[in-house]
Amino acid sequence: MKIFYQRFWGYIKEYKIFFLIAVFGAVLSGICTAWTAHLVKPTLDDIFINKDSFMLVLVPILVILSFLGKGVGILLQTYFMNYIGLDIIKRIRNQMLEKMLEMEMGFFNSMRSGELISRITNDIGLIRMAVSNYFAQAIQEVLTAIALIVVVISNSPKLAVIGLVIMPLAIYPLSLIIKKIKNIARKNQEKNSDITSKLTEIFNNVEIIKTNNGEKIEAKNFAQQNEHFFKLGLKSAFLNQLNSPIMEFLGAIAIGLIIFLGGNEVIKGNLKPGEFFSFMTALFMLYSPIKKLVNMFSSAQEAVVASDRIFEILNRKPLIVDGKIDFEEDIVSLQIQNVSLVYEKKLALNRVNMDLKMNDIVAFVGKSGGGKSSLVNLILRLYDCTEGRICLNHQDIKDFTQYSLREKIAVVTQRIFIFNDSVLANVAYGSVVDEQKVIEALKKADAWDFVERLDSGIYTILDEFGTNLSGGQRQRIAIARAIYKNSQILILDEATSALDSKTEESIKDTIAKIAKNKIVILVAHRPSTIELANKIYHFEEGVITQEK
Numbered sequence: 001m002k003i004f005y006q007r008f009w010g011y012i013k014e015y016k017i018f019f020l021i022a023v024f025g026a027v028l029s030g031i032c033t034a035w036t037a038h039l040v041k042p043t044l045d046d047i048f049i050n051k052d053s054f055m056l057v058l059v060p061i062l063v064i065l066s067f068l069g070k071g072v073g074i075l076l077q078t079y080f081m082n083y084i085g086l087d088i089i090k091r092i093r094n095q096m097l098e099k100m101l102e103m104e105m106g107f108f109n110s111m112r113s114g115e116l117i118s119r120i121t122n123d124i125g126l127i128r129m130a131v132s133n134y135f136a137q138a139i140q141e142v143l144t145a146i147a148l149i150v151v152v153i154s155n156s157p158k159l160a161v162i163g164l165v166i167m168p169l170a171i172y173p174l175s176l177i178i179k180k181i182k183n184i185a186r187k188n189q190e191k192n193s194d195i196t197s198k199l200t201e202i203f204n205n206v207e208i209i210k211t212n213n214g215e216k217i218e219a220k221n222f223a224q225q226n227e228h229f230f231k232l233g234l235k236s237a238f239l240n241q242l243n244s245p246i247m248e249f250l251g252a253i254a255i256g257l258i259i260f261l262g263g264n265e266v267i268k269g270n271l272k273p274g275e276f277f278s279f280m281t282a283l284f285m286l287y288s289p290i291k292k293l294v295n296m297f298s299s300a301q302e303a304v305v306a307s308d309r310i311f312e313i314l315n316r317k318p319l320i321v322d323g324k325i326d327f328e329e330d331i332v333s334l335q336i337q338n339v340s341l342v343y344e345k346k347l348a349l350n351r352v353n354m355d356l357k358m359n360d361i362v363a364f365v366g367k368s369g370g371g372k373s374s375l376v377n378l379i380l381r382l383y384d385c386t387e388g389r390i391c392l393n394h395q396d397i398k399d400f401t402q403y404s405l406r407e408k409i410a411v412v413t414q415r416i417f418i419f420n421d422s423v424l425a426n427v428a429y430g431s432v433v434d435e436q437k438v439i440e441a442l443k444k445a446d447a448w449d450f451v452e453r454l455d456s457g458i459y460t461i462l463d464e465f466g467t468n469l470s471g472g473q474r475q476r477i478a479i480a481r482a483i484y485k486n487s488q489i490l491i492l493d494e495a496t497s498a499l500d501s502k503t504e505e506s507i508k509d510t511i512a513k514i515a516k517n518k519i520v521i522l523v524a525h526r527p528s529t530i531e532l533a534n535k536i537y538h539f540e541e542g543v544i545t546q547e548k
């Protein structure tokens with residue numbers, strides 16, 4: 001809990017003025033609340049018993065003013081704290097995505113996408129309440145409680161002892177419950193991640209699920225996870241509610257005792273009725289802030305767990321450390337020197353060597369799983385070599401910033417990314433948009449014919465994953481994107497596998513034409529694609545076995 005507030009205090013400090021206004025609102029409403037309890041005393045003693053006509057006018061005005069003050073205070077507090085809370089949440093959400101995108105590929109392989117989505121949406125949602133409301137509300141409730149305790153003690157210190165001694169007795173059972181709530185909150189949030197992961201998996205694979213008649217299996221698996229989630233939610237709701245009856249029971253004991261003892265004092269004439277009722281009103285009113293504080297503390301457990309999950313990501317350092325040099329010169333050569341790559345335990349590349357020069361068109365061939373795509377991933381620095389090094393113009397790529405390195409490389413991989421945006425934005429993705437250049441790239445990639453015929457041409461919005469395109473059309477958009485980038489290294493990893501032989505032939509001509517002053521790497525199985533290459537590297541189980 002302490003760590004939680006320390007973490008967010010760092011953020012809140014940046015909104016000093018707004019925070020001070022909110023605290024002023026909290027103080028105002030706290031004082032006004034206590035003042036209303038105090039007004040019971042002049043109402044009884046001065047108006048009813050002493051029949052004071054001046055007080056008859058003054059007390060109602062003071063009542064109205066104190067409620068007005070309370071309302072204004074609450075409004076100031078809630079508006080400014082919500083502003084601070086929502087703004088912090090917005091910033092943390094942005095920071096989280098930026099941080100996640102900085103992570104190496106291994107991070108994404110080990111975390112399910114649903115888990116990441118859940119942290120960035122659900123977990124952040126959970127801390128919102130705590131940051132927006134609990135900080136100022138806690139201040140307000142503590143101040144209200146202190147002010148009411150002052151009223152209680154000033155009316156009868158003797159009776160106050162009874163009321164105020166019972167309170168700490170409640171702390172022990174409540175602390176046990178709160179500990180349990182925290183455990184359940186952790187399980188609950190993990191389960192929520194499981195559910196989001198399952199849903200992402202289902203929606204991303206809906207075609208396969210349908211073709212394999214998997215709807216019932218998926219629905220059943222989901223229902224099981226959902227049932228578990230429901231049980232945890234119910235348990236947490238029950239424990240959260242258990243606080244109130246415990247507090248109420250102990251409160252009733254205190255009030256019963258006070259009525260007995262206080263009534264006795266009034267009968268004996270040691271205490272005025274006004275003092276007693278003011279005391280009782282303040283004590284009744286004291287119950288509300290204390291109950292709210294206890295409830296807030298137990299609800300904040302979810303936020304504490306969520307903030308642990310959020311800061312686990314925010315404090316994590318990417319394993320791929322960015323280089324310092326902006327790589328600006330032209331690429332003349334690419335060296336792969338004694339490179340090995342181990343994914344967790346799997347040896348994917350074993351002491352690979354290669355020396356490529358500008359104007360080379362090389363082909364990586366070999367059986368599936370041989371390590372071709374792994375080498376491409378290393379050149380792109382999506383992973384770091386476990387051993388050996390990769391150099392551009394004889395300088396280790398680790399020295400360069402990842403941004404400047406990837407600016408120099410255009411890739412079409414087996415997995416084609418189409419964004420839910422226009423053809424124009426899809427082709428120019430990551431670069432400055434130039435319509436004429438996009439059309440040129442589409443023409444070179446043999447995609448212009450079909451794009452031109454789309455309803456809005458290059459402005460047609462493509463569906464997520466490019467589901468409104470055929471496999472071959474998707475591939476041609478991806479090739480156009482690589483051509484548009486006009487980088488000095490062009491990597492085509494099975495980039496023409498979905499094309500008919502005539503289109504493939506035409507794209508081959510384009511590649512031959514644009515290969516000038518570039519290094520082109522073709523990862524391929526088909527002999528037709530390999531024809532272009534002046535060097536062929538044969539991969540088998542991570543080793544280059546043949547070189548022509």
Ligand SMILES: Nc1ncnc2c1ncn2[C@@H]1O[C@H](COP(=O)(O)OP(=O)(O)OP(=O)(O)O)[C@@H](O)[C@H]1O
Binds near residue numbers: 343367371539
């Ligand atoms: N992210 C990963 N984590 C663990 N192992 C991986 C990962 N990616 C690839 N591998 C393993 O590394 C080996 C080489 O895979 P790679 O994708 O480089 O082969 P490839 O030659 O490109 O195959 P294909 O022609 O089928 O695309 C395979 O045994 C594969 O199972």
